Amino acid sequence: SIALDDTAIVHKGVAAVATAADGSITIFGSGKGMIDGAPGGDEDGDDEDLLLAAHTTVTVTGAIGSRWKLDDLTITSATGGAISLDQSVGLTGTLRITGSNADEDSDEDDAVGAVTIGGIVTVGGDLIIDASSMVTVSADVSVGGNLRITGASGVSFLGGLTVGGTIELVDVAGTVRVGGLVTVVTADKDLVVTAASKLEFLGGLAAEGDVTLMSDAIDLKGGVATVVGSGDSTLVLRPKTANRPIRVGTPQGLPNDTLDISDADLAAIDDGGKRVVIGDEAVGTGAVTIGAIGSQQGGRNSSLASTTTIVGGSVTVTQKVDVAAPAAYLQLVARTGDVTVNAAINETASERNAWLRLEAVQGDVTIKAPIRSTQTVSLISGKTTSQTSTASIITSGLRVSSGGTVTLESQGNAFDTLAVVTTDDAISIRENSGYTIGTVDGVSGVTVGTATATFRSTGSVGQTAAGIVSAAELSLQGAGGTWTLTQGNSIGTLSANTGSLSVADVAELTVGSITASKASGTAVELRAPSGIRLESAITTAGGDVVVHDKATLEADITIDVEDGSVTGEVEFRSTVDATSAGQQSLTVTGKLDAQDAIGATTALKSLSVSDAATLAGGKTFRTTGDQTYSGAASSTGTITVQAGNGKAVKFLGNVSLGGLTTAAAKYDVELTGTTVAVTSAVTFNTTGSVTLGNDAT
Numbered sequence: 001s002i003a004l005d006d007t008a009i010v011h012k013g014v015a016a017v018a019t020a021a022d023g024s025i026t027i028f029g030s031g032k033g034m035i036d037g038a039p040g041g042d043e044d045g046d047d048e049d050l051l052l053a054a055h056t057t058v059t060v061t062g063a064i065g066s067r068w069k070l071d072d073l074t075i076t077s078a079t080g081g082a083i084s085l086d087q088s089v090g091l092t093g094t095l096r097i098t099g100s101n102a103d104e105d106s107d108e109d110d111a112v113g114a115v116t117i118g119g120i121v122t123v124g125g126d127l128i129i130d131a132s133s134m135v136t137v138s139a140d141v142s143v144g145g146n147l148r149i150t151g152a153s154g155v156s157f158l159g160g161l162t163v164g165g166t167i168e169l170v171d172v173a174g175t176v177r178v179g180g181l182v183t184v185v186t187a188d189k190d191l192v193v194t195a196a197s198k199l200e201f202l203g204g205l206a207a208e209g210d211v212t213l214m215s216d217a218i219d220l221k222g223g224v225a226t227v228v229g230s231g232d233s234t235l236v237l238r239p240k241t242a243n244r245p246i247r248v249g250t251p252q253g254l255p256n257d258t259l260d261i262s263d264a265d266l267a268a269i270d271d272g273g274k275r276v277v278i279g280d281e282a283v284g285t286g287a288v289t290i291g292a293i294g295s296q297q298g299g300r301n302s303s304l305a306s307t308t309t310i311v312g313g314s315v316t317v318t319q320k321v322d323v324a325a326p327a328a329y330l331q332l333v334a335r336t337g338d339v340t341v342n343a344a345i346n347e348t349a350s351e352r353n354a355w356l357r358l359e360a361v362q363g364d365v366t367i368k369a370p371i372r373s374t375q376t377v378s379l380i381s382g383k384t385t386s387q388t389s390t391a392s393i394i395t396s397g398l399r400v401s402s403g404g405t406v407t408l409e410s411q412g413n414a415f416d417t418l419a420v421v422t423t424d425d426a427i428s429i430r431e432n433s434g435y436t437i438g439t440v441d442g443v444s445g446v447t448v449g450t451a452t453a454t455f456r457s458t459g460s461v462g463q464t465a466a467g468i469v470s471a472a473e474l475s476l477q478g479a480g481g482t483w484t485l486t487q488g489n490s491i492g493t494l495s496a497n498t499g500s501l502s503v504a505d506v507a508e509l510t511v512g513s514i515t516a517s518k519a520s521g522t523a524v525e526l527r528a529p530s531g532i533r534l535e536s537a538i539t540t541a542g543g544d545v546v547v548h549d550k551a552t553l554e555a556d557i558t559i560d561v562e563d564g565s566v567t568g569e570v571e572f573r574s575t576v577d578a579t580s581a582g583q584q585s586l587t588v589t590g591k592l593d594a595q596d597a598i599g600a601t602t603a604l605k606s607l608s609v610s611d612a613a614t615l616a617g618g619k620t621f622r623t624t625g626d627q628t629y630s631g632a633a634s635s636t637g638t639i640t641v642q643a644g645n646g647k648a649v650k651f652l653g654n655v656s657l658g659g660l661t662t663a664a665a666k667y668d669v670e671l672t673g674t675t676v677a678v679t680s681a682v683t684f685n686t687t688g689s690v691t692l693g694n695d696a697t
Contacts, residue, residue: 002054005029007062010048010070011038017051024057024081033062033086037070047071049093053100057081063119065090072125076100077112080132088119094145095123098130111151126165140180146189155195160203167191176215178202181222184209187230196240204228204268212236216244216259225270225305235269235306237261238280246279248310250298251291251318259286263302266293271305271326279311285336288312294322296348303351304330314363316340322351325374329355338363339381341391346372356395357441364404367391370412377415378441397440400427409456419467424449432478434459437467437485445469457481458499463489476501480517486527493535500524500543510554512536518543519566533579542566550574550596553584553604561590567611569593577602582624582644588613591631599623603642615639617658626650632673633657638680643667648688651676662686 001023008027010016018025027033037048049072052058058075064085071093075083078100089095099110114133121127121137126145129135131152139159141147146165149155153173160180161167167184169176172195184191184207191211193199198217204226205211211229216239220227229235239246239259246259249266261278269276279288288310292298297320304321307328314337323330323346330353332339339360346352347370354375358365365379367387377395379385384404387393392412400406400420406427413431419440420427427448434457437446445468446453452473455461460482463469469489476483476496483498488506495512502525503509509528513536516523523543526532535554538545541563551572561568569591576598578584585606586598592613598604599622606625613629615621617637624644631653638659641649648668655673659680662669667686672693684690 002026003028005032007032007034007036008050009036009038009068010050013047015047015049015051017053019051019053020055022055024059025052025054026057026059026061028059028061033060034066035060035062035064035070035073037065037068039068050074052076053078054081055079057083057113059084059086061086063087063089065122072096074098075112080111080113082114082116082133083112084116084118086116086118088121088139089117090120090122092124094125094128095121096126096128098128115152120159134174154197163189163191165189166209167193169193169195172196174198175200181206181226183207184211194240201227208233210234210236212238214238214240216240218259218261218265220265220268222268224267227269229270229272229274231272231274233274234277235274236277237265238277238284239286241286242280242283243285243313245286246284246288246310246312248278248288248290249293249302249319249321251289251316253289253318263293263299266302266304269306271324274306276304276306276308277311278308279333281309281311281333284311285313287337288315288332288334290315290317290321290332291319291343292321294320294324294348294351296351297322304353309333311335313337314339315360317343317345317369320344320347320369322346322348323353323356324351325353327353329353329357331357331359334360334363336362339365341367341369341371344369344371365402367393370394376441399440399443400429401443402427418446419443420446420448420453422448422451424451426451426454428454428456430456430478432456432458434461434482436462436464437469438464439466446471448472455483457483460484463487474503476503494526495536496524502526504528505530508533510535511538514538516540516543519563520568522546523561523568540568542568544568544571546571546573547576548573551576552602553578553586556585556587556605558587558589561588562610567591572596572598575600576604578604585623585625594619594621597621603644612653615657622663623647629653635659641669 002020002025004027048070051074053076055078069090074096111130111132115135117137120139121141124144127143127147129149135152135155143163147163148168155176157178161182166189175198176195177200180203182205187208190209195215199215200219202221204222206228208230248261305324309331311333315332315334320343339358356373357378359380362382364383365381365385370392372394376397378399380401382403385402386407392410394414397417398415402422405425409430417438444466447470450472453471454475456477458478462484472492474491480499483501486504493510497515500518500523504527508530510533519542523540524545527548532551534557538559540561559570571593575596588609591611592609597619600620603622607627611631613633615635617635620640622642626647627649634656640661642663645666650670653673654675656677661683664685668688670691
């Protein structure tokens with residue numbers, strides 16, 4: 001052992017060593033027991049270094065560097081003995097307290113035991129402590145370089161910490177407690193503290209770099225807005241145990257055996273623009289409960305003032321949560337389970353942020369209470385996405401990405417822009433004020449693959465050029481709704497029961513049942529350059545139906561544009577044919593404007609028009625059964641009409657044709673209106689009869 005009843009001085013250019021190979025080192029004495037550098041040698045680089053290498057303990061009862069500072073001081077213990085520095089420590093270089101084991105096969109320890117420093121610590125370089133027991137510093141600590149403490153049973157700083165480099169307190173088995181303000185003064189330097197039991201910060205924390213606090217209990221007790229960071233930094237509060245439950249705010253239940261990020265902890269985090277992460281983004285699986293956060297919620301003593309991500313295995317909102325406007329987003333992430341919202345988010349208008357993101361990586365997103373944001377709501381699920389009838393979504397842009405079905409049918413939903421994507425899963429979405437299908441949060445349009453997309457709205461719905469709809473089936477619902485979906489959509493089958501619709505497909509479009517309540521102007525407008533296949537009836541309240549591209553009848557089709565005294569028009573701007581000759585009929589209840597041939601390629605079974613018919617000159621109108629034109633019929637040129645053997649072409653109203661030609665077949669032609677006018681040649685090739693009404697002129 002070494003026992004020095006005196007003061008030790010290390011001269012310039014000296015790397016001094018005191019070794020007690022089998023015992024302890026003690027420097028002591030009344031008015032002595034100090035260690036200093038050479039007089040006047042306080043500058044870094046004077047090479048006044050000292051190594052105290054003991055087999056057991058090291059004790060220094062006096063101050064170190066109080067008169068003239070050393071450069072580097074290294075203290076080691078081969079057997080994990082205690083290190084006691086009873087007064088202040090001042091160095092221009094590094095203080096290293098560690099075990100002496102440099103060889104993994106050695107029996108010597110790689111850490112000391114308890115470390116106690118009784119006074120102020122001022123270190124120009126790094127402060128490094130490898131300990132197996134308690135580390136206690138009784139006064140303020142200032143470190144110019146990095147601070148690293150590894151493996152202690154606990155760490156207690158009774159004063160504050162000011163560090164120029166990074167702070168790493170890792171693998172601490174017990175509690176880390178800091179009584180004063182913790183300051184990291186360099187912008188790109190980080191702070192990492194890991195303690196199994198508990199972290200306590202009593203005086204606040206100021207760091208320009210990233211801060212990671214990892215423990216199964218964390219208390220930020222410095223007061224309101226005492227945890228301060230820069231706009232591009234991240235504060236992480238996460239449990240040491242990956243599956244530990246997490247409570248944020250004041251949710252239902254007791255905080256026992258949880259990482260409890262309380263109202264006081266949230267209030268301590270300032271609104272400096274940094275990102276806050278609560279939970280373990282990489283491996284966290286504990287259940288998270290959130291509630292009673294905001295100046296108008298619960299105890300009205302907490303807030304989410306910074307951009308915040310809360311992550312766990314599952315996430316449940318149990319009481320209302322408001323997010324302060326400066327927070328760019330609130331992100332709730334369930335890594336293995338569900339996100340469930342049982343209480344309102346952003347209910348208070350004056351305390352509502354721009355972006356709310358709910359993400360269940362492998363589970364469901366279920367909304368059972370209203371949620372709001374001023375700009376964007378993103379719902380991302382590995383399985384289904386749904387809401388209850390009273391759980392409205394109110395925002396500017398709504399993005400939904402779902403691994404299962406999407407059911408968002410609340411009457412209270414209100415958004416301006418919608419984007420949805422699923423993998424062959426059906427969606428059903430209601431919004432009654434009107435919106436645009438476009439781009440939200442990096443997702444454009446609506447894509448559901450082989451599934452059905454059902455939209456319900458009583459408002460006006462349109463789409464941007466990027467807001468393409470891709471669905472095996474598209475159903476448009478909502479009394480009085482107006483749908484203008486005229487971009488390059490890819491829709492298998494279209495059906496509707498609404499006010500009016502104009503729909504375009506990039507290729508071929510199959511049209512199922514359509515009911516449109518619009519009574520004037522265009523009620524239904526269809527475009528598909530590869531053809532439009534009509535499978536079911538189309539009905540309007542008097543509004544017109546316009547079919548821009550070639551149409552094929554897949555069944556007997558009735559298009560009814562007549563409602564009481566209101567009569568609309570069906571306008572075919574291209575050809576109309578049957579799927580199989582003589583197997584499909586067309587009935588128009590209302591007016592017909594045929595701008596191209598009907599049945600010329602594949603004859604219809606029958607054609608019936610209840611009101612006026614305008615037939616394109618130079619075109620053929622062919623059926624295997626009857627053709628009946630009950631109202632006035634007109635054309636600007638010669639038309640060819642042909643019915644099946646034993647059938648008839650009947651013009652029952654007034655006729656004004658540019659010319660009329662019949663085909664060589666056994667069918668009748670009836671012209672029985674009051675006025676029959678044909679301004680060009682009339683050619684009757686039929687062997688059937690020709691009837692001219694008694695009143696015809």
